[in-house]
Amino acid sequence: MESDVRYHWHFSLGAEGRGAVGPGMGCVRGVLARLPDGDGAAGDGGADGAGRRREDVLLVACELLANACDHTPGPTGLDVDLDGGRLTVAVTDAAVTRPVPRPWNPGQPHGHGLHVVERVSAEWGVSPFPGGKTVWAALPAP
Numbered sequence: 785m786e787s788d789v790r791y792h793w794h795f796s797l798g799a800e801g802r803g804a805v806g807p808g809m810g811c812v813r814g815v816l817a818r819l820p821d822g823d824g825a826a827g828d829g830g831a832d833g834a835g836r837r838r839e840d841v842l843l844v845a846c847e848l849l850a851n852a853c854d855h856t857p858g859p860t861g862l863d864v865d866l867d868g869g870r871l872t873v874a875v876t877d878a879a880v881t882r883p884v885p886r887p888w889n890p891g892q893p894h895g896h897g898l899h900v901v902e903r904v905s906a907e908w909g910v911s912p913f914p915g916g917k918t919v920w921a922a923l924p925a926p
Contacts, residue, residue, distance in 0.1 A: 791866040797859045804859050805849045812845040815864045819926055837926040840904045841871060844921045847897040848875040866925055874920035882910050883919055
């Protein structure tokens with residue numbers, strides 16, 4: 785993919801609670817469907833590296849959305865940015881508390897979301913602002 789390719793998508797999420805995960809994931813899938821494959825054509829990326837990177841983007845987006853639904857009043861916005869070889873997914877909510885990964889406990893069925901985000905993403909972070917925050921993760925672009 786060319787290094788000077790830049791796109792930005794913003795989606796307002798009106799649903800509260802866990803109801804925002806489905807619509808948010810639909811938005812991310814729509815963005816991924818518009819991205820060109822390695823041959824320059826839009827598509828699903830197949831089973832090659834681009835396909836695996838698309839799956840990583842979906843996994844990270846789902847974790848960020850689910851965390852916002854589980855630990856805040858719900859996400860208010862979703863942004864996807866493509867800047868050359870980097871794709872960033874960002875979920876905004878109206879809670880000022882910063883997410884902190886729980887201690888790793890593979891025997892627990894929940895509480896692994898930020899560990900997954902950390903392992904799959906090139907980097908992730910939190911950008912606070914008055915009245916809320918944005919949790920973002922950057923990955924290699926599909």
